[in-house]
Amino acid sequence: MSQLKQMSHNDNSAPSTPGKFKIEKSPYFNRTRWHSSLAKLTLWSFAFLAVILIFFLRSPSSSASLPTDPSRRSLRTYNWGGSAWEKRVRSSARVRSRNGMTVLVTGAAGFVGTHVASALKRRGDGVLGLDSFNDYYDPSLKRARQALLERTGVYIVEGDINDEALLRKLFEVVPFTHVMHLAAQAGVRYAMENPGSYVHSNIAGFVNLLEVCKSLNPQPAIVWASSSSVYGLNTKVPFSERDRTDQPASLYAATKKAGEEIAHTYNHIYGLSLTGLRFFTVYGPWGRPDMAYFFFTKDILKGKPIPVFEAANHGTVARDFTYIDDIVRGCLGALDTAEKSTGSGGKKKGPAQLRVFNLGNTSPVPVSELVSILERLLKVKAKRNIMRLPRNGDVQFTHANISYAQRELGYKPTTDLQTGLKKFVRWYLNYYSGGKKAVE
Numbered sequence: 001m002s003q004l005k006q007m008s009h010n011d012n013s014a015p016s017t018p019g020k021f022k023i024e025k026s027p028y029f030n031r032t033r034w035h036s037s038l039a040k041l042t043l044w045s046f047a048f049l050a051v052i053l054i055f056f057l058r059s060p061s062s063s064a065s066l067p068t069d070p071s072r073r074s075l076r077t078y079n080w081g082g083s084a085w086e087k088r089v090r091s092s093a094r095v096r097s098r099n100g101m102t103v104l105v106t107g108a109a110g111f112v113g114t115h116v117a118s119a120l121k122r123r124g125d126g127v128l129g130l131d132s133f134n135d136y137y138d139p140s141l142k143r144a145r146q147a148l149l150e151r152t153g154v155y156i157v158e159g160d161i162n163d164e165a166l167l168r169k170l171f172e173v174v175p176f177t178h179v180m181h182l183a184a185q186a187g188v189r190y191a192m193e194n195p196g197s198y199v200h201s202n203i204a205g206f207v208n209l210l211e212v213c214k215s216l217n218p219q220p221a222i223v224w225a226s227s228s229s230v231y232g233l234n235t236k237v238p239f240s241e242r243d244r245t246d247q248p249a250s251l252y253a254a255t256k257k258a259g260e261e262i263a264h265t266y267n268h269i270y271g272l273s274l275t276g277l278r279f280f281t282v283y284g285p286w287g288r289p290d291m292a293y294f295f296f297t298k299d300i301l302k303g304k305p306i307p308v309f310e311a312a313n314h315g316t317v318a319r320d321f322t323y324i325d326d327i328v329r330g331c332l333g334a335l336d337t338a339e340k341s342t343g344s345g346g347k348k349k350g351p352a353q354l355r356v357f358n359l360g361n362t363s364p365v366p367v368s369e370l371v372s373i374l375e376r377l378l379k380v381k382a383k384r385n386i387m388r389l390p391r392n393g394d395v396q397f398t399h400a401n402i403s404y405a406q407r408e409l410g411y412k413p414t415t416d417l418q419t420g421l422k423k424f425v426r427w428y429l430n431y432y433s434g435g436k437k438a439v440e
């Protein structure tokens with residue numbers, strides 16, 4: 001510090017007024033010097049510009065930043081409409097079983113969305129998907145899920161839940177009885193990098209969907225994805241739906257909690273039937289590459305070190321990891337028990353159902369154990385880089401009390417982490433071996 005101070009003090013060439021060169025007053029000024037200084041200045045300016053240019057040309061995010069910046073998602077345009085498009089929409093949403101429902105699944109190219117849409121279709125419900133195919137993670141995985149759904153007869157409309165005209169059009173073509181709303185900006189840590197994308201999808205997008213749904217006649221019943229992260233810094237375990245949820249540890253959690261409050265409002269004012277599902281760290285085949293079990297697998301196989309979090313004093317960090325098939329059963333249970341909305345055309349006619357359920361496994365596993373299971377399944381020793389749980393959104397543990405979901409939805413998870421990861425690893429190896437044909 002003092003050295004710095006001394007340097008600037010002794011440096012006679014430093015301008016006395018920042019940003020201005022006082023050439024005339026300089027004791028060193030003469031014509032030859034001035035010419036050579038000008039030449040030097042020009043040379044340095046060119047060099048500087050060249051460096052900037054090279055930086056921008058080489059930077060992977062510069063040229064690609066427009067389409068990949070998720071806060072600009074609202075600027076994307078999608079093609080929809082036309083009679084051929086409407087025919088496809090109608091055909092995808094056609095009910096094939098007695099008493100089947102017609103479900104609009106938002107986020108259908110996502111992990112949970114793909115599994116739920118395909119399960120609904122398999123049992124004869126009419127299903128239409130909606131997805132923005134954003135590039136929060138590798139869009140080719142979303143395209144592969146789309147291809148999978150197409151084979152089962154589910155069409156995914158490409159579009160944003162913020163697009164009111166599109167949502168209105170979809171309901172005009174098909175009077176959906178239910179909406180399974182799974183489109184969201186997920187991930188707890190990414191919220192520090194791109195807060196706007198959470199507001200865009202989890203708040204603005206959700207409100208837009210509810211605005212459209214409330215004005216319909218009849219209004220659909222809505223089941224949507226909340227998150228275990230709403231329990232935030234709570235310490236009482238297992239987490240119960242009756243516990244307070246006012247200490248979120250990430251903006252992601254805060255937007256999910258906001259969603260629950262927004263759901264309350266739309267239920268109260270417009271009579272929309274709303275069920276929020278608090279998912280607990282869902283994993284399995286066709287999963288999300290941003291989640292730990294997924295990128296741990298990738299990096300262990302590559303021989304790359306993996307950051308394994310621990311709490312203060314070597315405290316255990318644990319998650320109530322929940323297998324995708326159990327979650328799908330919970331989602332279907334929620335749809336099947338959802339009562340009709342009571343309002344129509346923006347007017348409430350009577351009280352409507354409002355529910356929130358934990359969908360967890362109710363058996364937390366330490367992250368270190370997750371890594372050990374992966375090591376055994378992959379037959380590769382992980383390079384564990386043990387580090388302190390960063391304060392960027394993660395909480396130390398989650399543990400669901402599922403008795404309410406058990407009672408009301410018949411929810412009963414049956415898959416332990418070892419069994420579920422085995423299925424994931426089988427899918428992963430098959431999918432990334434180049435075959436890309438694995439279907440679990």
Ligand SMILES: O=C(O)[C@H]1O[C@H](OP(=O)(O)OP(=O)(O)OC[C@H]2O[C@@H](n3ccc(=O)[nH]c3=O)[C@H](O)[C@@H]2O)[C@H](O)[C@@H](O)[C@@H]1O
Binds near residue numbers: 229309317318319398
């Ligand atoms: O339960 C939920 O509601 C949430 O579950 C996950 O969030 P998270 O439980 O943090 O899942 P991961 O990011 O896969 O982390 C799993 C565990 O691994 C740990 N971890 C994560 C990343 C890492 O580099 N190292 C590491 O030890 C985390 O602290 C956590 O205990 C999802 O990413 C959220 O979208 C979802 O809403």
